[in-house]
Every structure is written in structure tokens, then in C-alpha cells.
Amino acid sequence: xxxxxxxxxxxxxxxxxxxxxxxxxxxxxxxxxxxxxxxxxxxxxxxxxxxxxxxxxxxxxxxxxxxxxxxxxxxxxxxxxxxxxxxxxxxxxxxxxxxxxxxxxxxxxxxxxxxxxxxxxxxxxxxxxxxxxxxxxxxxxxxxxxxxxxxxxxxxxxxxxxxxxxxxxxxxxxxxxxxxxxxxxxxxxxxxxxxxxxxxxxxxxxxxxxxxxxxxxxxxxxxxxxxxxxxxxxxxxxxxxxxx
Amino acid sequence: xxxxxxxxxxxxxxxxxxxxxxxxxxxxxxxxxxxxxxxxxxxxxxxxxxxxxxxxxxxxxxxxxxxxxxxxxxxxxxxxxxxxxxxxxxxxxxxxxxxxxxxxxxxxxxxxxxxxxxxxxxxxxxxxxxxxxxxxxxxxxxxxxxxxxxxxxxxxxxxxxxxxxxxxxxxxxxxxxxxxxxxxxxxxxxxxxxxxxxx
Numbered sequence: 289x290x291x292x293x294x295x296x297x298x299x300x301x302x303x304x305x306x307x308x309x310x311x312x313x314x315x316x317x318x319x320x321x322x323x324x325x326x327x328x329x330x331x332x333x334x335x336x337x338x339x340x341x342x343x344x345x346x347x348x349x350x351x352x353x354x355x356x357x358x359x360x361x362x363x364x365x366x367x368x369x370x371x372x373x374x375x376x377x378x379x380x381x382x383x384x385x386x387x388x389x390x391x392x393x394x395x396x397x398x399x400x401x402x403x404x405x406x407x408x409x410x411x412x413x414x415x416x417x418x419x420x421x422x423x424x425x426x427x428x429x430x431x432x433x434x435x436x437x438x439x440x441x442x443x444x445x446x447x448x449x450x451x452x453x454x455x456x457x458x459x460x461x462x463x464x465x466x467x468x469x470x471x472x473x474x475x476x477x478x479x480x481x482x483x484x485x486x487x488x489x490x491x492x493x494x495x496x497x498x499x500x501x502x503x504x505x506x507x508x509x510x511x512x513x514x515x516x517x518x519x520x521x522x523x524x525x526x527x528x529x530x531x532x
Numbered sequence: 533x534x535x536x537x538x539x540x541x542x543x544x545x546x547x548x549x550x551x552x553x554x555x556x557x558x559x560x561x562x563x564x565x566x567x568x569x570x571x572x573x574x575x576x577x578x579x580x581x582x583x584x585x586x587x588x589x590x591x592x593x594x595x596x597x598x599x600x601x602x603x604x605x606x607x608x609x610x611x612x613x614x615x616x617x618x619x620x621x622x623x624x625x626x627x628x629x630x631x632x633x634x635x636x637x638x639x640x641x642x643x644x645x646x647x648x649x650x651x652x653x654x655x656x657x658x659x660x661x662x663x664x665x666x667x668x669x670x671x672x673x674x675x676x677x678x679x680x681x682x683x684x685x686x687x688x689x690x691x692x693x694x695x696x697x698x699x700x701x702x703x704x705x706x707x708x709x710x711x712x713x714x715x716x717x718x719x720x721x722x723x724x725x726x727x728x729x730x731x
């Protein structure tokens with residue numbers, strides 16, 4: 289989301305508007321999505337918090353869990369979002385700037401609502417964490433190896449990790465199963481795959497090859513290219529257990 | 533009709549529960565007021581966060597004996613379910629003791645992460661009006677690190693590294709480990725059934 293509407297980019301650039309929040313939320317809920325994540329990508333780069341009036345509106349219509357990400361930099365920010373009806377908060381850049389925030393959030397609200405988003409990019413010598421990825425001009429390397437950060441956020445109290453593989457984002461060539469499988473090995477908390485879904489088989493691949501707890505996608509759902517009911521039927525037929 | 537009283541046991545994230553009742557056209561209020569709680573036809577004990585904080589909050593509000601003495605249908609949700617039981621291993625907290633059992637920490641095991649976050653297939657193990665129209669094998673949304681073992685009061689179970697109580701009931705007290713307010717149609721059915729229970 290940016291400025292109150294849903295947008296989607298390719299590899300974190302060139303975002304275009306894809307629809308109204310409430311319409312999309314209701315549609316995904318009806319179609320059988322198991323959880324929704326709302327990323328306010330303008331939040332961290334602009335050093336302001338999410339415009340939160342929409343959180344209550346979303347909470348009113350949804351009867352599935354949802355997570356809010358973007359601009360949550362303090363206990364007060366988190367409390368506001370949770371009080372408005374979000375089930376989880378996801379933090380990314382602010383956790384890199386102040387890792388102790390993870391512990392504070394977990395102690396105050398419980399690990400189960402503290403999700404850590406990690407933007408990871410593959411480079412010549414390994415996987416590295418990036419921050420402020422909402423704005424291409426401000427995106428910087430966080431000077432951390434991805435797997436070290438995956439381990440550290442858990443020890444600090446993270447209850448879930450969304451690993452977004454930036455090389456794959458929006459290009460629809462499949463999830464980074466290799467990276468996710470390695471991250472799986474060091475994750476005792478739920479791990480959600482993000483970045484790269486372009487076909488139904490990509491979802492099957494990431495569940496089978498990387499043993500992730502969930503698979504997140506945006507482009508293919510926003511465009512209705514992959515209808516959620518079809519995807520779930522396909523996955524169940526291929527032996528993946530899920531609500532359908 | 534008096535509204536549903538949702539006991540404020542602390543923690544954030546009560547809004548989703550209020551909205552769930554709103555979707556069922558039922559008025560609900562968040563309260564720690566003894567009078568409001570006693571007068572309500574239905575009482576919900578939710579809970580997010582740590583057991584110790586929640587019990588302390590109930591004690592501070594002098595609600596421990598009030599809850600124990602309630603005669604109308606009471607629904608515990610998530611941590612609220614654990615609060616209804618005898619104790620939680622989470623910091624060895626003594627709870628309300630209304631339903632026998634002690635909440636135990638879930639173990640990380642092959643194929644199972646902790647917290648248990650997500651949709652779990654839920655098996656019906658007993659008969660209760662709370663379960664009317666809820667299909668065996670329905671999926672509900674869970675978000676927890678502690679769980680109650682299966683007991684004589686278990687009405688439904690789900691699986692993690694061990695099988696645990698998903699729904700329990702004793703007299704006018706019922707409880708769910710999952711979040712019915714976030715469990716789509718199956719959750720709405722359960723809440724509707726709860727509102728249909730009589731004292």
C-alpha cells in the first residue's frame with residue numbers, strides 16, 4: 289500500500305495502483321485466502337508512520353487474520369495497530385535500526401503477534417539483508433548476512449519470519465527455494481516465503497522443497513491470474529494440507 | 533437485551549473480537565466492571581499476551597471470584613481458555629481453576645514450529661450445542677505457544693507435536709484455543725452457537 293491504495297511493483301520499483309484496500313481485502317477473504325498482509329511501503333523511507341484509519345475498516349470486514357507492516361517503530365505504534373484490530377505487526381527496517389525493539393514488542397504483546405520481515409538479496413558472496421526497500425533511492429544494505437539475522441530475530445523474540453527474496457520479487461519465476469530451505473533449517477518459528485510466485489507450481493515447489501509454513505504472493509492474486517480457490521485445490525490434490 | 537460482556541484482560545487486539553460480534557449484529561462491550569459482567573447474558577474472556585499479566589489484571593480488577601461465580605455462558609478464547617484452567621506452565625502461573633488442567637508449552641518438533649500460528653484441522657471429540665453445524669475436520673485459526681492437554685472436558689482437538697484441547701467445556705464455561713473471530717465461516721458458526729447458549 290502507498291498513500292491509502294494498493295500498489296504493486298517489480299523488484300521493489302515502479303509501483304502501480306491495483307485497487308482499493310477494502311475491495312481487495314473482502315475479495316481475498318471470500319476466495320479463501322488464509323491471511324492477508326498489508327505493507328505500507330512508503331512508511332519507513334518517509335520516516336512517518338502508517339495512516340492507520342484504514343486498519344479498523346479492514347478489521348471490520350475481515351474474518352481471517354491480517355498483519356500490518358510498515359512504519360511500526362515503537363511500542364506505541366504497535367499497540368495502536370493491534371488495538372485497531374490487526375492480529376500481527378510486521379517490522380523490518382526499524383528492527384534493523386534497533387534490534388531491541390523486537391524483544392520489547394514480544395514481551396509486551398507476545399511473540400505470536402511479532403512478525404519480522406526480512407528483505408534478502410543474493411550477492412556473489414551470499415545472502416544479505418537490505419533495508420528501506422520501499423523506496424529504490426533509499427534502499428541500503430543492512431550489513432548483515434541473512435541467515436545470521438534470521439537466527440538473531442528469533443533469539444530476540446520474533447514469532448514469525450517473512451523472508452522476501454528480492455531477486456525474485458515480482459518477476460514470477462518462482463520462489464527462491466534454495467534460500468528458503470536454508471532459512472527453514474535455522475527457523476523454529478513459522479517461516480513464510482515471499483517473492484517470485486508466478487505459477488501454481490511455484491507454490492507447490494516452495495512447500496515441498498523448502499518446507500515453509502506459508503507462501504505469500506501479491507502480483508498473481510492482484511491480477512487474478514491465479515484464483516485462490518484453484519490454487520488451493522491444486523495444492524491439496526498434490527498432498528499439501530491446508531484449509532480449502 | 534444486555535450486550536455481550538468481553539472481559540478486558542489486558543493486551544491489545546480486542547477490536548477483532550468486537551468486530552466479530554458486530555458482524556453478527558450483536559452488541560458487545562469491553563469491560564472490567566463487575567456489574568456489567570454479571571448482568572450480561574453472555575461473557576467472553578479473551579486474552580492475548582502473557583498469562584501472568586492477564587491473571588494480575590483480573591486480580592487487580594477483583595474479577596477472579598466474579599468470573600468463578602458466573603452462571604451465564606462464558607467463552608474463553610486463546611489465552612482466555614488457559615486462564616479458565618488451573619494453571620499455566622508459562623511462568624508457573626496459577627489460573628482461575630474453573631476447568632481442570634494445566635497449559636503446557638508446545639514443543640518444537642519435526643514439522644512443527646512454536647508459536648503454533650496458522651490454520652489447523654480440528655477434530656470434534658464431544659457433543660455440545662456449541663458445536664452445532666461445525667463440521668468435524670473444520671479448520672480454525674490458532675496463535676499460541678501453550679496448550680491444554682486432552683482431558684475429560686475436551687470437546688475438540690487439534691494436532692501439534694502432540695494432540696491438544698482445541699475446545700473445552702464444563703458446565704456453563706466453554707473455551708476455544710483458536711480465534712473464532714478470525715476463523716472465517718467456521719468461527720462465525722461457533723460464535724453464533726455460543727450466543728445461542730442459555731444460562
